[in-house]
Amino acid sequence: MIANEEGLRRLMRLSQGGDKQAYAILLEQCGAWLARYYRQKIAPDAIDDLVQETLMSLHRKRASYDPSRPFLPWLAAIARYRWVDRLRQGYRNEADSIDNHDPSEDSHEEVVAAKISIDRLLDLIPASQSEAIRCMKIEGLSIAETCQRTGQSEALVKVNIHRGLKRLSALVESE
């Protein structure tokens, strides 16, 4: 079952009121939504951990959701914050490659959600910074491989990652 805005919003409202049955469904649907959201934005073997961290944040910060507003942009802000935080912690992916996901398989809901996606967030920072972040922090390339792929020097890669992550954290709520 694919989560939709209206359904999630209703479940969240019930959850804020203490409805455990609604909350169990909400967490399950948010977990699935987050797994799709993070796909290709972090190493495949790190997705589960990041989804769990985000669900824990959802749990701790559930009072911060204003029920008069849409739910998915709120969840996306929480998810982006956790994602940037994870990248800043210096996570290094040791996986060799990322899975080949075809975006055309995505549901209409996901296409509509493009504006709140992580790709959109990466588009908001300079290309040299997003390129360095994609290579090292998402694909898990070594610094030498990143230099080779991007044509940037080692020092420049480090500076671009540092500045890029700083910018990303300031842009979490940008569309």
Added chain:
Amino acid sequence: MKQGFSLDDLVNDLEPVRPFNMVRAIASVGAILAAAAALIILSKGMRADVMAGDPEPMFLIRAGLLLLLGGGCGWAVLSMASPAVGKQGQSWKMALAAAALFPLAALVIAMTGRVEVAMSNMRYGLDCMAFSGIGGLATAIPMVLSLRRGAPTNPERAGWLTGVAAGGLGAFAYGLHCPFNDVVYIGVWYSLAVGVCALLGRLIVPRLIRW
């Protein structure tokens, strides 16, 4: 998979919560501001022209700009408690731009040499800073509590803006007593009060609200 993580644990841990409500958050800041203003009036007295119901134009401009600054930045701070992608509160930029009027005007006039009021009343200027800071601290408390309960995604900006908002509102409260109408005095001492609060906000608030 993280050790010990279970959706069932989160479900079992669920308790009802009071959802974020902007109106309630604004009301709490407003109530503290009113209390701070009342305390300043009770302890220092109200400006004579305001008391007489015939306020000086400079008082009105200053009070309006400080309220705009504190209100605009305070609104942005409280909005940050409930994040959402696409929710770009920019009110604080307009408020900051408007509030830059006094320091800029003070700079221009200071260059003509008319600085005697600001410099010869340094003791009052320091009073202005201290009382604005105390009033600001009081109004910062509900803002920080809202941020701690909420989920601000940019703690550094939240810190800056909390400081500016608190400084602006604290200076507004003190302004109900402050008898000076000199542009350089206002530009120097009020700007210093807001600037110091902003710096303290940047240094202290992010540590309290990170999640």
